[in-house]
Amino acid sequence: MSSAPLITLVLILSSLAYWLGRRRAFALARRPSAGKLHSRPGYYGVLTGLWCGLPALVIVAVWQMAADPLLTRMAMDGVAAAKGVVNPDQINLLVNDMRNLVAGNVVAHEVDPLIQAAADRYLGLQRISNLALATAALTAALVGAYLILARIRPALRARNQVERVIEIILTLCSTFAVFITIGIVLSVLFESIRFFQQIPLADFLFGLKWSPQMAIRADQAGSSGSFGAIPVLTGTFLISGIAMAIAVPFGLMSAIYLSEYAGSTFRATVKPLLEILAGVPTVVYGFFAALVVAPAIRDLGALTGLPVASESALAAGLVMGIMIIPFVSSLSDDVINAVPQSLRDGSYGLGATKSETIKLVILPAALPGIVGSILLAVSRAIGETMIVVMAAGLAANLTFNPLQAVTTVTVQIVTLLVGDQEFDSPKTLAAFALGMLLFVVTLALNVIALYVVRKYREEYE
Incomplete structure (x- = not known):
């Protein structure tokens, strides 16, 4: 059997x-x-x-x-x-x-x-x-x-024994999750160490050119690849910044309106429609960015005399921002609704208006959850690949111009690991170094967000 x-x-x-x-x-x-x-x-x-x-x-x-x-x-x-x-x-x-x-x-x-x-x-x-x-x-x-x-x-004592067994199962599951995380980090770390044994760490962190093509023979062109991660990291932050500039205001304002101003019928209708955006496959967003948004930006640039590349960071960032709006709006809406009604009633009793109550009472009370939703959206933006490939291209350009083509860390990781690869060459091992760099950056963002939450959140009894 x-x-x-x-x-x-x-x-x-x-x-x-x-x-x-x-x-x-x-x-x-x-x-x-x-x-x-x-x-x-x-x-x-x-x-x-x-x-x-x-x-x-x-x-x-x-x-x-x-x-x-x-x-x-x-x-x-x-x-x-x-x-x-x-x-x-x-x-x-x-x-x-x-x-x-x-x-x-x-x-x-x-x-x-x-x-x-x-x-x-x-x-x-x-x-x-x-x-x-x-x-x-x-x-x-x-x-x-x-x-x-x-x-x-x-x-x-059946109830005690059942609860004890369930407690052991939950402990094992949480321990298993922790060990999986440690295993992922160590697997990436060991391969990154192998990469840095061949490429200096300073060249990787501060290099201004990314060209990981390694030649088979020493006399071929490009036999000494360039592994500067600054252009790739810049493209990641540029596209993610554009996406968050779209997602955070629209998502947070949508959450405030749905939770504080909208009627129950309107909220029950609009919120599921808004959350449908999170279920659309990213390749569909990529097609939309490549076939609609990018040509529209290029035509608008031609009308205004601005040089716009056929694939631009602005096109990818705009569509990515639309995609991650539900991550901010849905979670922020749930967090705002979880704020006790007594806080609102107390604020109104002191003579505060609705807008003042939202700004001075509700948002400070819901700050940890709102920051958590924004962090989830940032992680989603940093980890997106398909939209960037189809709308922003693969060129590792060191530029802050959103009208130019750029690439991101995740796109380069996929590019480096496509096809049959030898895990002894710096070209392939560079993918693990980029993964470790992305992990460190994400960890730093989480630490900063935790500090902000602890410093500015309001606590109520």
């Missing part, structure tokens, strides 16, 4: 165990001699379902992680020695050939008999492994359910 049907069966058994535990608790509650239940009957059912499902799911997860390497090692035992292969790379090729045979991806007309025999062994071992997994998981589920059903008594 494969993992998907097995997990489905375990969940069905857990539901059945929940019903049996709850039923048994109800039966005990109806007996006068049994005494009063410590917890509600539902908690006894949840406890039974948890002890039925969790051990089985843990067995399935651990088995799935350990089974494939173990089965591969057992199936390939002796194949490399029989073929006289000792190079790890060649052994990996043999393993890939065996896995292709197992998956049915056979390209060659003639298959090596040793590899075919290894594939047959793998399939046989996989059937045994699936059978053993199903037996172990179902046995654990049934035993766990039986043990809890046998322990159900009025004095059993």
Whole structure:
């Protein structure tokens, strides 16, 4: 039995165990001699379902992680020695050939008999492994359910045990998220260190030219690439600044109007329509920027005598600002609505007008949430790629002119990692250095925003 049907069966058994535990608790509650239940009957059912499902799911997860390497090692035992292969790379090729045979991806007309025999062994071992997994998981589920059903008594603290299990699960999930974040940072950091071993850090941080094309031979043109990140970082800040200049005023004013001035019917109609902007694919925004906004800006520049490039930072920034308006408006609207009505009533009671109440009471009280929505919008703007590619181009120009073509960090990361790349060349490793630079910049923005919130927020009892 494969993992998907097995997990489905375990969940069905857990539901059945929940019903049996709850039923048994109800039966005990109806007996006068049994005494009063410590917890509600539902908690006894949840406890039974948890002890039925969790051990089985843990067995399935651990088995799935350990089974494939173990089965591969057992199936390939002796194949490399029989073929006289000792190079790890060649052994990996043999393993890939065996896995292709197992998956049915056979390209060659003639298959090596040793590899075919290894594939047959793998399939046989996989059937045994699936059978053993199903037996172990179902046995654990049934035993766990039986043990809890046998322990159900009025004095059993089911609610405490359920809350303890849920607390452990939540702790593990949060710990897992933290370790994933640490792993991402370390993976980017290690590759960035390899890049800085070949390219000086000062050249990367303060260089004014970005041309990461590395030649194959030393006598070719461009054999010494330029890895100055200033043009790329400037383009990122330029486009993001234009986007935020559109998104923050429109988003914040929309949130204030919807929460403080608009009627309930108008708000219920307009807010979902405004949030539709967040669901439009970015490639659609890219087409809109490339086919409508960029030509309009170019034609307007021609009428006024301004030189406008066919792809400009202004076109990308304007469309990106429209795209991230819902991030500011929706979150800010929810935060403003969460401000207690008593603060508004107190302000009106002191003679303040609606506008004064909004400026002096509501916005200071909602400042942390508003700053959080703006930070989310900034992160969205910095991380956008498709709109920049289609509307701003790929040219790493060091300019503050929004009418010229520029590029961003994320666009360059995608460009550097497209196709088959060697992770030993500075050209490819530069993508990780750009990623680390973007991470540091985003972290610095978060720290600054946290300082601003702590300094200027209003606290009420």
